[in-house]
Amino acid sequence: DAGVTQSPTHLIKTRGQQVTLRCSPKSGHDTVSWYQQALGQGPQFIFQYYEEEERQRGNFPDRFSGHQFPNYSSELNVNALLLGDSALYLCASSSTTGGGPHNQPQHFGDGTRLSIL
Amino acid sequence: SQQGEEDPQALSIQEGENATMNCSYKTSINNLQWYRQNSGRGLVHLILIRSNEREKHSGRLRVTLDTSKKSSSLLITASRAADTASYFCATGSTDSWGKLQFGAGTQVVVTP
Numbered sequence: 001d002a003g004v005t006q007s008p009t010h011l012i013k014t015r016g017q018q019v020t021l022r023c024s025p026k027s028g029h030d031t032v033s034w035y036q037q038a039l040g041q042g043p044q045f046i047f048q049y050y051e052e053e054e055r056q057r058g059n060f061p062d063r064f065s066g067h068q069f070p071n072y073s074s075e076l077n078v079n080a081l082l083l084g085d086s087a088l089y090l091c092a093s094s095s096t097t098g099g100g101p102h103n104q105p106q107h108f109g110d111g112t113r114l115s116i117l
Numbered sequence: 118s119q120q121g122e123e124d125p126q127a128l129s130i131q132e133g134e135n136a137t138m139n140c141s142y143k144t145s146i147n148n149l150q151w152y153r154q155n156s157g158r159g160l161v162h163l164i165l166i167r168s169n170e171r172e173k174h175s176g177r178l179r180v181t182l183d184t185s186k187k188s189s190s191l192l193i194t195a196s197r198a199a200d201t202a203s204y205f206c207a208t209g210s211t212d213s214w215g216k217l218q219f220g221a222g223t224q225v226v227v228t229p
Contacts, residue, residue: 033216033217042205044219048216055214094215103167103209106215108160110157110159113157
């Protein structure tokens with residue numbers, strides 16, 4: 001049973017560029033969330049997708065956008081990269097069964113380490 | 118902004134000792150979850166405690182929740198070197214649907 005998979009594992013970009021990160025949720029999960037984790041900090045919620053729509057959004061500018069596909073996989077896009085976007089980007093999946101995703105543990109991938117030069 | 122704050126920020130203990138860390142949060146919650154993160158890896162879910170529960174056990178883990186004080190604690194008994202990791206509390210609420218708000222974490226080092 002595959003868990004959450006993310007690609008790529010590492011990425012180096014320069015300021016002003018654009019990046020796309022990818023996530024496949026755990027089998028049976030239909031909801032995908034994205035988090036940004038700066039070094040030494042806890043994860044910060046970016047947004048969440050369910051039924052191919054953005055359902056919740058954290059305090060991130062609209063340079064951060066996403067998409068969910070019919071097979072529940074998801075992409076995170078970041079435009080006009082800034083040095084401050086350097087972080088570990090984590091994808092988490094959960095299921096809407098059993099009372100909703102707020103009542104379920106989330107399963108995390110190992111993340112994409114994004115470095116901006 | 119962080120919802121929760123963990124205390125202490127760092128903890129160093131020897132194998133066999135117990136490790137206790139605390140989490141305080143600000144808003145009303147539906148549940149509180151604890152996660153572990155090994156260096157450079159993703160988060161692993163440890164335990165979820167609902168707002169109407171006061172204590173929960175899972176193996177060597179014991180979690181308490183005091184909603185009147187908006188605080189929770191995680192106890193790891195008989196720690197092992199493999200417990201070396203960062204531990205995060207995260208809160209979930211019905212109106213935030215699946216959004217989790219994390220604290221800054223407690224870094225635990227267990228020496229053999």
